[in-house]
Amino acid sequence: MKEGQPHRLPFFFALVMLATLCALIFMLLLSVTPSVAASGGASAAPPDTPSSLTPNTPPKACRDCGLQYFRPSTTQPEGTSAEEPAASDAAPPRKASAAKQPKATSGGPAELKTESPTEPSHLSSDPRVNTARALVQRNRFAEALKILRPLVVSEHPDQTDVRFLLGLAAVRGSQTRGLNDEQREALLDEAIAAFRSILIRRPDLVRVRLELGLAFYLKQDDGLAREHFERALVGRPPEVLVENVTRFLSIMRGRRRWRGYFGFSLAPDTNINAASDAEIIYINGLPFRRGAGQRASSDIGVVGWGGAEYQYPLADRWRLRSGFDLNHREYKGKNFDQTYAGIYVGPRWLFSRTTEMSLLATASQRWFGQYSFNYDYGARLEVLHRVFAGLQVSGRALWSDRKYQQQRGLTGSLSVFSLGANYVLFPTVQVNALVGYSLQAAQAQNWDSTGYWTRVGTNVALPWGFTVGLSAEFRWTDYGNGWFPFIPDNSVPREDHTRILGATLLNRAITVFGFSPQVAFSNQVRESNAQLLDFKRNLVEMRWVRQF
Numbered sequence: 001m002k003e004g005q006p007h008r009l010p011f012f013f014a015l016v017m018l019a020t021l022c023a024l025i026f027m028l029l030l031s032v033t034p035s036v037a038a039s040g041g042a043s044a045a046p047p048d049t050p051s052s053l054t055p056n057t058p059p060k061a062c063r064d065c066g067l068q069y070f071r072p073s074t075t076q077p078e079g080t081s082a083e084e085p086a087a088s089d090a091a092p093p094r095k096a097s098a099a100k101q102p103k104a105t106s107g108g109p110a111e112l113k114t115e116s117p118t119e120p121s122h123l124s125s126d127p128r129v130n131t132a133r134a135l136v137q138r139n140r141f142a143e144a145l146k147i148l149r150p151l152v153v154s155e156h157p158d159q160t161d162v163r164f165l166l167g168l169a170a171v172r173g174s175q176t177r178g179l180n181d182e183q184r185e186a187l188l189d190e191a192i193a194a195f196r197s198i199l200i201r202r203p204d205l206v207r208v209r210l211e212l213g214l215a216f217y218l219k220q221d222d223g224l225a226r227e228h229f230e231r232a233l234v235g236r237p238p239e240v241l242v243e244n245v246t247r248f249l250s251i252m253r254g255r256r257r258w259r260g261y262f263g264f265s266l267a268p269d270t271n272i273n274a275a276s277d278a279e280i281i282y283i284n285g286l287p288f289r290r291g292a293g294q295r296a297s298s299d300i301g302v303v304g305w306g307g308a309e310y311q312y313p314l315a316d317r318w319r320l321r322s323g324f325d326l327n328h329r330e331y332k333g334k335n336f337d338q339t340y341a342g343i344y345v346g347p348r349w350l351f352s353r354t355t356e357m358s359l360l361a362t363a364s365q366r367w368f369g370q371y372s373f374n375y376d377y378g379a380r381l382e383v384l385h386r387v388f389a390g391l392q393v394s395g396r397a398l399w400s401d402r403k404y405q406q407q408r409g410l411t412g413s414l415s416v417f418s419l420g421a422n423y424v425l426f427p428t429v430q431v432n433a434l435v436g437y438s439l440q441a442a443q444a445q446n447w448d449s450t451g452y453w454t455r456v457g458t459n460v461a462l463p464w465g466f467t468v469g470l471s472a473e474f475r476w477t478d479y480g481n482g483w484f485p486f487i488p489d490n491s492v493p494r495e496d497h498t499r500i501l502g503a504t505l506l507n508r509a510i511t512v513f514g515f516s517p518q519v520a521f522s523n524q525v526r527e528s529n530a531q532l533l534d535f536k537r538n539l540v541e542m543r544w545v546r547q548f
Helices: 009-030 032-039 127-137 141-153 159-173 181-201 206-218 222-234 239-255
Strands: 258-269 280-283 286-289 299-315 318-330 338-350 355-368 371-388 391-404 412-426 429-440 449-461 466-479 495-507 515-528 535-546
Touching (some): 127 141, 127 159, 141 159, 159 181, 159 206, 181 206, 206 239, 222 239, 222 412
Antiparallel strands (some): 258 299, 258 535, 280 286, 318 338, 338 355, 355 371, 371 391, 391 412, 412 429, 429 449, 449 466, 466 495, 495 515
16 A cells, blocks of 8 residues: 555455455365265266156146156166166165266056046046056156147147147157167257247246256256256255166266367447546636547447356366457447457365365466557466355456556556355345456556455346346546546545446347347446546447357
8 A cells, every 4th residue: 555545445345255265165075975975976877777767656637737747667677676666766876887877768568547536637638648647657758749739730729738748758769769769869859949949938937947957957058957857846846856866966076078169240349449528627716628530439330249167086085177358349440449368277176065166377468459468477266165055155256467568667566366256045036246356566656556356137037038137337446646647646546436337138949050139238337537537338239159
């Protein structure tokens, strides 16, 4: 802190953030041994058959429910004995190796039996639906699909049940022995499309979300599988499902190797240079008019982003992470183009089923306009902990040495600390929060800065395929003194307050190659005690994002 500069809250805030992060890591280290012992290790295997997501005791039938829980097949899965029950039985699933995938169902014929009067009945006016349901219960998936496929494309009154049965038959049938990879992928895609069409209208149906998560799991699309499993667990499914889904989550966490992402958008922006609209600046009490080229400029940009990561297994609980991230924003004239490229590498430690930590070496470079702007070398610590189904907390600490090519006075070190939480309140409602602190040192003392921020957001899945998101972010940044002529008194430090309000609208019902259209709006306002350093900005992005 510079001489004569008052004590500020950010310094105390930094100490609290650092102490909290250290305490979190310390508590996680203390709990490693009992957590691992209780979990049976990160390499627990999935249940023997994908039918493990079928609950043991279905509730009574209800015509208005739109969806039934289906009784598991009494046909004994191939590869199990009378003394060794299938994973869908009430007994807890037995442990196995992580590399072991769910066994395929036999798919062989089984005798059809009518339900006894004491069994729950599924009310359907169409005997074809009841026949298909009985075939699914007896693991005769190919025959069930032949009946159900024509019903899906027709105006059948029980579309929810028909589509659910179709998805169930397809995802179970994909594990039948003798199928090649192309056939298995086609069945999983058919199941995903069926479950997805139900969730577009009824995003609250937990059982459908569980089956959709299983389809993505079998397809090894772990990111989407994890999202749907986490949301479904919040809906309080039967305990046997919770146990099996928890193991699925553990297996995905251990088997993850490749991860990639990319996207693009059109981005109309009312202030691409984040400049003030003020026309007059006062220097020593005299007014001076600014040139028009120094004020806010608007344009429509094209934004593209992408990246990839690979995790190489070093040991049972250790991985070597390596990856890169790219982001490019382009406007007409090239003067305000922005590009970011970053790489990282380092170990990832799986404490238990619920906790992990990564320590990464990082390097990045930014370009602004047609010139290199700055580059960084540093390290990043990441801690992730799943408290319970639906609640995940994370911590991050970053240090880097930042060097600027043009504005060399900004060169110095940067430290950032943040704590975040993501909470799925209901299968259709998710909230998140983040608090952070940063400290930047610069050769030019007036650019020394401390900052802290907080962010809260939520997204809600609505019927008919719409998902709405809202967020609010507030940032406070304090710089050193020496800002004349922007601040007439050169001994007064600069203080900036920034508010960012955001909203997104997504329609899951519209997809092109697995991507759905999303409109994102952001309103940014920075208020500063320094002349010409405040601004207002509205940014709209029309994106294509991956859903389901």
